[in-house]
Amino acid sequence: MMNALDTWFGTLPGEWRSSPIKADFAIQLGKMLQPASRGGGDRQANYLRAANVQWDGVRLGKDFLKSMYASQSDLVQYAAAAGDVLVVEGGEGGRTCLMVEAVDDLIIQNSLLRLRPKDLNAMRSRFLVKVMRAANAAGYFAAANNGSTIAHFTKVKCAVMPVPTPPDDVMKLIVRYLDYSELRIAKAIAAKQQVLQLLRERQKQVAQAVVLGLPVGVKTVESGEKWLGEVPAHWELRRMKSWFIERSVKNCPQLPLLAATQSRGVVTKEDYGLRTVVAQTGLENLRVPPP
Numbered sequence: 001m002m003n004a005l006d007t008w009f010g011t012l013p014g015e016w017r018s019s020p021i022k023a024d025f026a027i028q029l030g031k032m033l034q035p036a037s038r039g040g041g042d043r044q045a046n047y048l049r050a051a052n053v054q055w056d057g058v059r060l061g062k063d064f065l066k067s068m069y070a071s072q073s074d075l076v077q078y079a080a081a082a083g084d085v086l087v088v089e090g091g092e093g094g095r096t097c098l099m100v101e102a103v104d105d106l107i108i109q110n111s112l113l114r115l116r117p118k119d120l121n122a123m124r125s126r127f128l129v130k131v132m133r134a135a136n137a138a139g140y141f142a143a144a145n146n147g148s149t150i151a152h153f154t155k156v157k158c159a160v161m162p163v164p165t166p167p168d169d170v171m172k173l174i175v176r177y178l179d180y181s182e183l184r185i186a187k188a189i190a191a192k193q194q195v196l197q198l199l200r201e202r203q204k205q206v207a208q209a210v211v212l213g214l215p216v217g218v219k220t221v222e223s224g225e226k227w228l229g230e231v232p233a234h235w236e237l238r239r240m241k242s243w244f245i246e247r248s249v250k251n252c253p254q255l256p257l258l259a260a261t262q263s264r265g266v267v268t269k270e271d272y273g274l275r276t277v278v279a280q281t282g283l284e285n286l287r288v289p290p291p
Helices: 072-077 122-137 140-144 155-160 168-212
Strands: 017-020 025-029 043-048 066-070 085-088 096-098 106-108 112-117 162-165 220-222 230-232 258-261 265-268
Touching: 025 155, 085 122, 096 122, 106 112, 112 122, 112 155, 122 140, 122 162, 122 168
Parallel strands: 043 106
Antiparallel strands: 017 162, 025 112, 043 066, 085 096, 085 112, 220 230, 258 265
């Protein structure tokens, strides 16, 4: 066993090595945003920024991609190709994912770093993504970015970050095992989420049955009223005025003054305890409620 001093991962097996990222990867900072053309060869190109790079993958949908002007040489220098490791430079510095599929004319903006294995070994890229996740869990990026107003995992910091590197055959086994384990965990989470969704729907059905006096599982539809939500499909919605008429009987000052309470409903002034109920106008002007 060798002692990996001054590293975040502790000790390593003897056949492993600890080396900085720059030893195995070429690091490219992305292109500065170019909103206008600077020459006849410039054209619009989609680019990736920090928001596109998440721990669970690259966001490539049309709602996530933006475009800037780039020259033909920019398209080569800043290209994001399949097998590249993309690392967030500013914001949540160190957030990492793998560029899995190739996309034509796609470049990176300068909020990202592109790490490309010097030997073009795709397994090395996949292994590095696993390492970066482990480093994040171990608090490496929080420590590396400490002291910055905005957490920046700069090209310099990235270049010297120590990475545990096993022999190629061991690396392949580790990546395959972790891929398999992550897939099983993702499937388990998805299954649990499905169960929770079913339980929420069941809870809603039971609540409807209790509140509305309906059998569980009755078909419902949207009422069209935000406050009401879903109602049984066989119900008819009507405005209150179609069921009630406003009664306007006045000039009965001999009747007792009533008060509407939250706890006891409508009670007379005498039954309202120590609270003082005062009419804001003459009793003859107040309306008489129906019996």
